[in-house]
Amino acid sequence: MEEIKCSSAPPQKVLLMYQAVIEMVEEGFDVNKIKVSDITARAGIGKGTAYEYFSSKEEIIADAILYDVQGKREQLSRIVKEDGSFREKFGKILDYMTEVFREKETFCLLVRISTGSYEISESLHRECEKRQQDKGCRVMEDIVECFMRQGVAEGVIKERNPELQKMAFVAQVIAFASLLVRREKGEVPPLSMEQGKEFVYGAFVKSLN
Amino acid sequence: MEEIKCSSAPPQKVLLMYQAVIEMVEEGFDVNKIKVSDITARAGIGKGTAYEYFSSKEEIIADAILYDVQGKREQLSRIVKEDGSFREKFGKILDYMTEVFREKETFCLLVRISTGSYEISESLHRECEKRQQDKGCRVMEDIVECFMRQGVAEGVIKERNPELQKMAFVAQVIAFASLLVRREKGEVPPLSMEQGKEFVYGAFVKSLN
Amino acid sequence: MEEIKCSSAPPQKVLLMYQAVIEMVEEGFDVNKIKVSDITARAGIGKGTAYEYFSSKEEIIADAILYDVQGKREQLSRIVKEDGSFREKFGKILDYMTEVFREKETFCLLVRISTGSYEISESLHRECEKRQQDKGCRVMEDIVECFMRQGVAEGVIKERNPELQKMAFVAQVIAFASLLVRREKGEVPPLSMEQGKEFVYGAFVKSLN
Amino acid sequence: MEEIKCSSAPPQKVLLMYQAVIEMVEEGFDVNKIKVSDITARAGIGKGTAYEYFSSKEEIIADAILYDVQGKREQLSRIVKEDGSFREKFGKILDYMTEVFREKETFCLLVRISTGSYEISESLHRECEKRQQDKGCRVMEDIVECFMRQGVAEGVIKERNPELQKMAFVAQVIAFASLLVRREKGEVPPLSMEQGKEFVYGAFVKSLN
DNA sequence: CATGAATGAGATTTCATTCAT
DNA sequence: GATGAATGAAATCTCATTCAT
Numbered sequence: 048m049e050e051i052k053c054s055s056a057p058p059q060k061v062l063l064m065y066q067a068v069i070e071m072v073e074e075g076f077d078v079n080k081i082k083v084s085d086i087t088a089r090a091g092i093g094k095g096t097a098y099e100y101f102s103s104k105e106e107i108i109a110d111a112i113l114y115d116v117q118g119k120r121e122q123l124s125r126i127v128k129e130d131g132s133f134r135e136k137f138g139k140i141l142d143y144m145t146e147v148f149r150e151k152e153t154f155c156l157l158v159r160i161s162t163g164s165y166e167i168s169e170s171l172h173r174e175c176e177k178r179q180q181d182k183g184c185r186v187m188e189d190i191v192e193c194f195m196r197q198g199v200a201e202g203v204i205k206e207r208n209p210e211l212q213k214m215a216f217v218a219q220v221i222a223f224a225s226l227l228v229r230r231e232k233g234e235v236p237p238l239s240m241e242q243g244k245e246f247v248y249g250a251f252v253k254s255l256n
Numbered sequence: 257m258e259e260i261k262c263s264s265a266p267p268q269k270v271l272l273m274y275q276a277v278i279e280m281v282e283e284g285f286d287v288n289k290i291k292v293s294d295i296t297a298r299a300g301i302g303k304g305t306a307y308e309y310f311s312s313k314e315e316i317i318a319d320a321i322l323y324d325v326q327g328k329r330e331q332l333s334r335i336v337k338e339d340g341s342f343r344e345k346f347g348k349i350l351d352y353m354t355e356v357f358r359e360k361e362t363f364c365l366l367v368r369i370s371t372g373s374y375e376i377s378e379s380l381h382r383e384c385e386k387r388q389q390d391k392g393c394r395v396m397e398d399i400v401e402c403f404m405r406q407g408v409a410e411g412v413i414k415e416r417n418p419e420l421q422k423m424a425f426v427a428q429v430i431a432f433a434s435l436l437v438r439r440e441k442g443e444v445p446p447l448s449m450e451q452g453k454e455f456v457y458g459a460f461v462k463s464l465n
Numbered sequence: 466m467e468e469i470k471c472s473s474a475p476p477q478k479v480l481l482m483y484q485a486v487i488e489m490v491e492e493g494f495d496v497n498k499i500k501v502s503d504i505t506a507r508a509g510i511g512k513g514t515a516y517e518y519f520s521s522k523e524e525i526i527a528d529a530i531l532y533d534v535q536g537k538r539e540q541l542s543r544i545v546k547e548d549g550s551f552r553e554k555f556g557k558i559l560d561y562m563t564e565v566f567r568e569k570e571t572f573c574l575l576v577r578i579s580t581g582s583y584e585i586s587e588s589l590h591r592e593c594e595k596r597q598q599d600k601g602c603r604v605m606e607d608i609v610e611c612f613m614r615q616g617v618a619e620g621v622i623k624e625r626n627p628e629l630q631k632m633a634f635v636a637q638v639i640a641f642a643s644l645l646v647r648r649e650k651g652e653v654p655p656l657s658m659e660q661g662k663e664f665v666y667g668a669f670v671k672s673l674n
Numbered sequence: 675m676e677e678i679k680c681s682s683a684p685p686q687k688v689l690l691m692y693q694a695v696i697e698m699v700e701e702g703f704d705v706n707k708i709k710v711s712d713i714t715a716r717a718g719i720g721k722g723t724a725y726e727y728f729s730s731k732e733e734i735i736a737d738a739i740l741y742d743v744q745g746k747r748e749q750l751s752r753i754v755k756e757d758g759s760f761r762e763k764f765g766k767i768l769d770y771m772t773e774v775f776r777e778k779e780t781f782c783l784l785v786r787i788s789t790g791s792y793e794i795s796e797s798l799h800r801e802c803e804k805r806q807q808d809k810g811c812r813v814m815e816d817i818v819e820c821f822m823r824q825g826v827a828e829g830v831i832k833e834r835n836p837e838l839q840k841m842a843f844v845a846q847v848i849a850f851a852s853l854l855v856r857r858e859k860g861e862v863p864p865l866s867m868e869q870g871k872e873f874v875y876g877a878f879v880k881s882l883n
Numbered sequence: 884c885a886t887g888a889a890t891g892a893g894a895t896t897t898c899a900t901t902c903a904t
Numbered sequence: 905g906a907t908g909a910a911t912g913a914a915a916t917c918t919c920a921t922t923c924a925t
Contacts, residue, residue, distance in 0.1 A: 098897075214452070292920060522898095885925100891918105
């Protein structure tokens with residue numbers, strides 16, 4: 048009964064490396080400046096060991112980030128599948144973003160990877176794309192679509208075009224993120240978090256009716 | 257009385273270097289992998305010359321990008337200040353984005369720098385921040401605020417809180433950008449550009465009423 | 466009384482490793498670039514196992530090569546000891562060389578090791594030397610001397626100084642080898658193999674009369 | 675009037691590097707173990723400088739060896755073109771070999787490269803071949819052919835087939851080399867150098883009549 | 884001012900060897 | 905005995921920066 052999951056968890060040393068990378072990213076290190084020796088030192092393993100599991104530095108980092116993203120996606124998926132009204136879930140999503148956002152950079156990476164933005168080192172980006180295609184992951188899209196169906200079912204939103212739904216969702220999520228970024232940067236906006244959430248939810252619903 | 261003109265045109269060699277950097281970025285080079293020698297070679301000047309005008313590679317690239325962003329900001333400013341209705345201007349802004357977007361990466365950089373996103377190499381980022389503070393440039397924010405005032409004046413939008421206005425603006429601009437990105441990536445969405453613009457404008461106005 | 470058989474057959478795993486090394490050499494691998502893992506993988510054994518039988522990579526390779534050379538020497542010895550005239554045997558030696566030569570590199574190694582040439586990695590070379598001394602093997606020289614005695618006995622050659630005999634033998638063997646090398650390299654010389662053999666035998670006999 | 679020679683001498687730093695490589699080879703270093711840092715340290719230049727002139731370590735070494743070989747070829751060419759009888763020149767060639775041979779390894783390399791033997795690291799070998807083709811160098815062959823013509827003209831040798839001539843020449847040169855090698859290795863053969871030369875010349879002439 | 888040859892710190896990657904299982 | 909995961913010393917190569925011309 049050791050391992051039931053089909054995608055068998057990565058070996059322990061790999062997990063240690065993933066963890067090391069994520070930690071550093073969250074601590075605000077420049078992804079493009081992370082050294083293999085940084086990773087292995089933090090993971091408490093030998094430098095050569097990294098190359099037993101990966102064939103290049105870029106691969107290590109890309110895999111680590113995607114592993115992290117994967118986890119966050121699963122959390123979002125859970126939120127969407129749990130019980131609760133459309134509105135409540137929207138609130139929970141924003142809350143999760145807020146929480147995750149504390150781990151500074153990771154969230155940015157999440158957004159960028161999701162929206163396909165390119166500022167990650169080109170080679171690293173390629174690595175990420177490669178892996179994502181492997182998994183055929185429209186996962187994120189599926190989560191959003193599932194969520195939107197509930198909104199329609201509850202009669203909260205009328206618009207049924209999934210493209211427009213997604214645009215609207217992305218729009219408000221990012222709007223909220225921009226609020227978080229500014230808070231993070233110390234530009235305290237004359238706006239409470241609650242107000243922000245309220246506004247964003249309103250805009251979201253209105254834009255789809 | 258050393259520097260009266262706050263932005264006296266940079267010397268020609270500097271311009272050549274800016275141009276070189278921007279070209280490379282637009283051609284899809286990885287910003288973090290651009291070499292000093294790439295820049296000077298493209299600019300047709302000696303490698304040492306770069307250090308007559310800048311004190312580090314990061315400085316060159318940051319300045320070049322900001323120079324480019326500056327140009328784009330001015331263009332947006334012009335659009336906002338020209339004659340035309342609120343709606344027309346919003347359309348022009350989206351058109352400009354579409355146009356600029358063809359030069360792939362630059363736009364992304366613009367967005368990221370504007371929204372303060374962090375994936376640019378930390379040191380490069382610091383350079384950018386430094387410069388933006390130097391110029392005290394709330395320029396972008398000013399443009400948006402100016403634009404929103406017209407909306408209020410025309411009675412198209414009611415919401416007067418500038419923070420919410422900006423959030424709403426950012427939200428829809430990014431929503432539209434997400435459409436452009438996907439088109440760029442070849443995922444043809446079942447949605448015409450016109451429809452996209454229409455939807456985005458609608459959402460924008462509704463969210464502020 | 467520890468070791469009575471001077472060459473008790475090596476254990477099977479060792480033979481597998483020898484075979485792996487020789488194969489690679491014959492396939493044109495660069496001897497100095499053969500990795501322990503290449504050898505053990507080909508031999509179908511664990512990497513650590515190599516160190517149960519040898520104490521360094523150089524030792525493995527040197528032993529393998531010498532094992533191979535040993536085999537070739539035995540074959541030459543057989544040729545020399547079989548029935549047949551001096552002339553016939555000389556012909557058979559050249560034929561054997563031609564045959565062996567198809568396995569490209571090995572022959573070169575043979576020549577080099579025999580003539581004491583040094584281009585093999587210094588450490589590898591030292592290993593070879595050490596082993597050859599161990600076995601006190603003048604074997605090759607013995608073969609040649611034995612062969613030459615027959616020539617003298619048959620009255621085909623007059624020169625009795627063994628040094629000169631060996632020089633003459635080496636000279637013609639190498640001359641013939643140079644022909645083979647060129648054929649191998651695709652420089653088709655306007656000279657049939659038969660002619661080459663004929664010439665070489667003639668030169669050999671004449672030089673010793 | 676600075677540089678008249680068509681193939682313009684290599685820059686000074688390159689020469690320093692060539693010299694360093696050759697020195698090391700002559701001192702008996704293992705060619706395959708020479709490090710870039712060994713070369714640059716000996717040449718008294720910075721490590722990075724090596725890569726201003728070459729694009730890989732192999733290139734440096736291959737070029738250095740060929741540069742050296744080139745010099746030796748020129749010397750042989752001079753010997754052949756000077757005044758003197760066929761016999762005298764043959765003697766001078768052997769003398770030159772003897773002299774050069776003191777610089778241990780270089781001579782071996784010379785022989786090997788000339789005869790196309792393969793024990794140099796495969797990649798290094800490829801580099802050598804590449805360069806030799808560039809120069810279209812049958813140079814060595816030309817020298818030998820030129821030399822042989824004199825022998826024919828003097829009536830010392832009759833055989834006119836250039837292939838056979840070359841084989842005979844190679845044969846005796848190598849035979850002599852084998853003598854030198856053994857002397858080098860301390861196996862003092864009961865044979866004076868003079869006797870060796872005498873024998874070799876005799877064999878050479880006889881084999882071509 | 885302009886240049887580009889020279890530099891060397893530093894990053895990635897390889898692989899022989901060890902050793903716990 | 906056999907194994908192969910783990911190791912880290914060592915080697916190659918890059919490139920920002922300097923400085924003599």
